[in-house]
Amino acid sequence: MHTTSYNHAHDRAQLLARRHERDLHWAKERRRQQEREAAEARALLAVSPLRLARAALWTAGLALVAIGGAWVAALALLGPAWAAVADGVGTVLVLGVLLGAAVALGRLRARRAAARTLLHAREVRLSHTQYHIHESVHSFIDARVDVVNTRDVVPA
Numbered sequence: 483m484h485t486t487s488y489n490h491a492h493d494r495a496q497l498l499a500r501r502h503e504r505d506l507h508w509a510k511e512r513r514r515q516q517e518r519e520a521a522e523a524r525a526l527l528a529v530s531p532l533r534l535a536r537a538a539l540w541t542a543g544l545a546l547v548a549i550g551g552a553w554v555a556a557l558a559l560l561g562p563a564w565a566a567v568a569d570g571v572g573t574v575l576v577l578g579v580l581l582g583a584a585v586a587l588g589r590l591r592a593r594r595a596a597a598r599t600l601l602h603a604r605e606v607r608l609s610h611t612q613y614h615i616h617e618s619v620h621s622f623i624d625a626r627v628d629v630v631n632t633r634d635v636v637p638a
Contacts, residue, residue: 492632499625506618513611520604523597534590542583549575 526534553572560568 489632489634492629492634495625495628495632499622499629502618502622502625506615506622509611509614509618513608513615516604516607516611519600523600526594526597527601531590531594534594535587538583538586538590542579542586545579546576549579 549572553568556568556572557565
C-alpha cells in the first residue's frame, strides 16, 4: 500500500491559482460590462432629445386635454356654488401633470448627461480595467507555474 503525505504547498498554490483565475474572469466581465454601458450610452445619445421626450410630451398633452374636458364638463354640470371647487381640483390636476412632465424631462436630461460623462471617461475606465486584466493574467500564470512546481512526483 502506497500512501503519500498531504502536500500543503501544492494545496495553497491551487487555491491561489483559483483565486487569480476568478480575478481574471471578474476583470474580463467588467470589461464586457463597460463595453455594454458605452454602447447603450452611444445609442441614447444617437436618438434626438425630442424623440426621447415624445412619450412624456404626448402623455402630458393628452392628460391636459382630458383634464380640460372634464373641467369644462364639471363647470357646465355643476352649479355656480361648486365652480370654485371645480376650479381648485382642475388647477391641482393641471399642476400635477405639468410637474410630472417636468420631472420626466429632467430625468431624460440627466440620463443624457450621464451618458455623455460615461463616454468622456470611457478610455480611462477601459485602460484601468485593462491594467487589471494584465495583472490578473500574469498572476494567474505565475500561480499555475507554482501549482506545477509544487506537485509531488510519484515515482513509477
